Amino acid sequence: MNEKKSVQNSGPDNMYRLIFTLVMIGIISGFVLSFVFQWTAPHIEQHRLAAQREAVFSVLPGTVEYEEEIGERVVFFRGFDEHDNQTGVAVLISGSGFQGDIEIMVGTDPRAEKIRGIKILDHTETPGLGARITEQQFLNHFEDMPFGTYQLVQQDPGEMEVEGISGATISARNVVQIVERAVGKIQDYTGGGR
Amino acid sequence: MYQLIKDFKQGLWEEHPLFVMILGMCPTLAVTNTAINGLAMGLATSFVLISSEIVISLVKKLIPNDVRIPSFILIIATFVTFTDYFLKAFLPDIAASLSLFVPLIVVNCLILGRQESFASQNPVHRSIADALGMGIGFTWGLVVLSIIRELLGMGSIFGAEILGTGYRQMIFMILPGGAFITLGILVGIINLINLKRSGN
Numbered sequence: 001m002n003e004k005k006s007v008q009n010s011g012p013d014n015m016y017r018l019i020f021t022l023v024m025i026g027i028i029s030g031f032v033l034s035f036v037f038q039w040t041a042p043h044i045e046q047h048r049l050a051a052q053r054e055a056v057f058s059v060l061p062g063t064v065e066y067e068e069e070i071g072e073r074v075v076f077f078r079g080f081d082e083h084d085n086q087t088g089v090a091v092l093i094s095g096s097g098f099q100g101d102i103e104i105m106v107g108t109d110p111r112a113e114k115i116r117g118i119k120i121l122d123h124t125e126t127p128g129l130g131a132r133i134t135e136q137q138f139l140n141h142f143e144d145m146p147f148g149t150y151q152l153v154q155q156d157p158g159e160m161e162v163e164g165i166s167g168a169t170i171s172a173r174n175v176v177q178i179v180e181r182a183v184g185k186i187q188d189y190t191g192g193g194r
Numbered sequence: 195m196y197q198l199i200k201d202f203k204q205g206l207w208e209e210h211p212l213f214v215m216i217l218g219m220c221p222t223l224a225v226t227n228t229a230i231n232g233l234a235m236g237l238a239t240s241f242v243l244i245s246s247e248i249v250i251s252l253v254k255k256l257i258p259n260d261v262r263i264p265s266f267i268l269i270i271a272t273f274v275t276f277t278d279y280f281l282k283a284f285l286p287d288i289a290a291s292l293s294l295f296v297p298l299i300v301v302n303c304l305i306l307g308r309q310e311s312f313a314s315q316n317p318v319h320r321s322i323a324d325a326l327g328m329g330i331g332f333t334w335g336l337v338v339l340s341i342i343r344e345l346l347g348m349g350s351i352f353g354a355e356i357l358g359t360g361y362r363q364m365i366f367m368i369l370p371g372g373a374f375i376t377l378g379i380l381v382g383i384i385n386l387i388n389l390k391r392s393g394n
Contacts, residue, residue: 018261025265029272036276043283124294131293 051121052092052105059107059117060088074185079107088116091185095178098170100124102133106142106182110190113147118179130171138165138172147183150176198323205327211304212335212377213384218304222336222377225295227368229352232340233333234288238281238296240329242273243305244322247313251321254314266309267300274299304332342376343367 056066056077063079079087090107103122108115120134132138141162150162152173157163164172211217221239226232246269257265278296281289308328313321341351347367349357366372
């Protein structure tokens with residue numbers, strides 16, 4: 001019944017009407033969403049900053065205060081404990097994952113040339129597979145890891161080795177590469193373990 | 195009035211979106227690992243369903259038949275984006291645990307299906323009744339499914355410990371396999387109940 005009607009109406013006039021309808025809906029929906037965006041964006045930004053702050057404290061244990069310094073496409077955080085002693089340097093860095101970018105906070109002790117801890121802040125990996133890079137079990141492999149390059153292994157990780165995630169080799173490997181890059185950035189920043 | 199109650203009740207049991215029509219399986223299987231996720235997903239989907247059914251049933255005469263599906267999708271996508279921003283801004287924890295599945299509400303066939311089969315053919319008050327019924331039906335389905343999975347998989351309900359620390363968690367229940375098995379058993383039980391009822 002419906003199809004007959006559309007055949008009768010198909011002509012240049014009808015064509016313009018179709019385009020006009022879709023364009024109108026698009027304009028109205030874009031207009032509404034721009035208001036929604038303006039309304040929610042400050043809140044979203046606030047949550048992002050809170051998560052970032054929490055991440056600094058979590059990857060540099062003992063930190064009560066930190067200084068932020070913006071580097072080239074990364075942000076450095078110098079953490080201090082209550083006696084104003086430096087607890088370490090963290091870097092917020094992002095790199096490509098399996099689908100989108102992975103944003104990681106990497107906390108290090110540049111004097112001991114060791115990673116203190118890492119935390120994934122943002123990612124779009126597959127839920128249940130690649131998204132498991134956010135699990136503590138995987139992140140723990142990086143704790144107290146000396147600076148250098150790391151090998152991804154299937155099980156029983158030794159020195160300089162990280163146990164991968166089954167079904168998500170690419171996500172795990174990319175995290176390792178981003179962490180390696182973060183270490184390089186920190187070494188450049190602190191002038192080679194100052 | 196009688197008609198409205200009938201429209202409303204349809205989604206609650208007789209044409210239940212999950213257990214009878216088997217619609218919207220992607221969120222159903224993916225996010226029902228904890229009760230709070232199931233509830234949040236149900237409410238988010240219901241919100242999108244109700245708002246888009248209202249709008250579509252109001253503007254249905256203005257939309258030419260040839261472009262109705264793309265128009266519906268645009269309207270649905272607008273409400274989904276709204277929901278996505280809203281959750282990220284005001285309920286960041288829930289937004290983080292639902293992650294990708296909020297934008298995926300756009301392609302939930304339950305929502306497009308109701309627009310096509312109901313909102314585009316019925317007046318607005320009946321569409322609201324239909325959307326409320328379907329939304330509540332979808333939500334209770336997700337909540338029941340996720341309570342069973344969370345209880346067996348983690349020994350808790352809505353994050354509260356129920357079975358105690360001695361309980362050995364059946365991890366597979368919160369993995370995708372557990373979702374299929376639980377859903378299958380529930381669909382079986384509901385079919386059985388319906389059979390018994392029609393038998394009388």
